[in-house]
Amino acid sequence: MSIADPGSVAPLAADSAARLTSPPRPPYWPSASTALLTDRYELTMLQAALADGTAERHCLFEVFTRRLPPGRRYGVLAGTGRVLEALASFRFSTAELDWLRSQDVVDERTLEFLADYRFTGSITGYPEGEVFFPQSPVMTVEGTFAEAVLLETLVLSILNYDSAVASAASRMTSAAVERPCLEMGARRAHEHAAVAAARAAVVGGFAGTSNLEAGRRYGLTTIGTAAHAFTLLHDDEESAFASQVASLGPGTTLLVDTYDVRKGVQNAVRAAGGRLGAVRLDSGDLGVLAVEVRRQLDSLGAHDTKITVTSDLDEYAIASLAAAPVDSYGVGTSLVTGSGAPTCGMVYKLVARADSSGVLQPVAKASTAKTSTGGRKCAARRYDADGRAVEEVVVTGADLAVQEWEPDDGDLRRLQVPLVVDGAVDSRWVGSYGVQNAAHRHREARAELPRGARRLSAGDPAIPTVVHTLP
Known part of the structure; x- marks a missing residue:
């Protein structure tokens, strides 16, 4: 052939x-x-x-x-x-x-x-x-x-x-309407299936993937900054955020729920100022937290800082967050298993x-x-x-x-x-x-x-x- x-x-x-x-x-x-x-x-x-x-x-x-x-x-x-x-x-x-x-x-x-x-x-x-x-x-x-x-x-x-x-990706992106969905399921699938899943997710409307091999192989946009491990590596959250911003720039995404979300948002804005790209929420009642975090970010002058949410999302969870001030969704397990x-x-x-x-x-x-x-x-x-x-x-x-x-x-x-x-x-x-x-x-x-x-x-x-x- x-x-x-x-x-x-x-x-x-x-x-x-x-x-x-x-x-x-x-x-x-x-x-x-x-x-x-x-x-x-x-x-x-x-x-x-x-x-x-x-x-x-x-x-x-x-x-x-x-x-x-x-x-x-x-x-x-x-x-x-x-x-x-x-x-x-x-x-x-x-x-x-x-x-x-x-x-x-x-x-x-x-x-x-x-x-x-x-x-x-x-x-x-x-x-x-x-x-x-x-x-x-x-x-x-x-x-x-x-x-x-x-x-x-x-x-x-x-x-x-x-x-x-x-x-599954199409149902999720449909539920998300205009908010981007990001594929993060590599650790929940066979290593080769994870590459295929990232590709298929983009076909179904996802905006990017955390999987670098999928990015290399198929020219996909790759995303990701830090996990809880990076925060836990440091003596405190403030130093972890300062280190991440110094290395990746103020436009990075900071994970603010390792300890206390409210303090995490304060530390994130202090580290990056009003130019902070985004904060990520990975636990708790995401709808309630998103409202509180948006209000707090605005009060701190970080009006342009976006909120991304993860944590076992599927199309139903995404639909339930339609009224919440969420800017993007990270989806893993449900996506790579076909929801x-x-x-x-x-x-x-x-x-x-x-x-x-x-x-x-x-x-x-x-x-x-x-x-x-x-x-x-x-x-x-x-x-x-x-x-x-x-x-x-x-x-x-x-x-x-x-x-x-x-x-x-x-x-x-x-x-x-x-x-x-x-x-x-x-x-x-x-x-x-x-x-x-x-x-x-x-x-x-x-x-x-x-x-x-x-x-x-x-x-x-x-x-x-x-x-x-x-x-």
């Missing part, structure tokens, strides 16, 4: 995620192989398919979710760029092949195939940052069975986690495969509660006269008819875009530029939803999904 030259790719549509005009920055590609980030049965299916001659059958795999997590009205697609980055490193080197051989996972014929593995197929999908609903075909992988089946676990591992975090929904329940299903004459035929699972709809899909979103989304339209039917389908009226917007064409990745979706595009796409997509979509109470999906079968 190759990476398309950004300069050779046609501009994105005007209503797509990428209205930004700056050129792509060099993307981050994982240095280690991602090929074994998979389940054993992907390789054993490949072995059997190679043996019976079906491995080269042309196939379509579709990623979708059957339902949203309880209480959610929409989901946010995130991780698409990471999938494309991981594809570039999906290679079986001598080390991987030797291990597979030593464990007798597959036979020599399969190992020979894996040694030369490159994904040469195509991938289409919703732009990263787009909202989705039950049955939305958020990604379609097209290629031979042998090439496409191996990607199932990796694709689902990335999309399920990243989309769960981005969906009660740690996965989006996405599946990767074979929906079409070529028959003996090479024509794609729909296939589908029919078991109770886990049904799927076979065939290629096109997706579009319908809007009312005010530009509000009212319906998710999924079109299926005969393969050629679906490929040629175009919306028959002006109130439909097509949702899928090419991500990989004949093995070449469109680099606008990866690296730091891809994150910018995804965050931009999400802001626009969320603004198009009905107003009820922002409610935190349990309810049905914000818009219905309607499946149309073409004749």
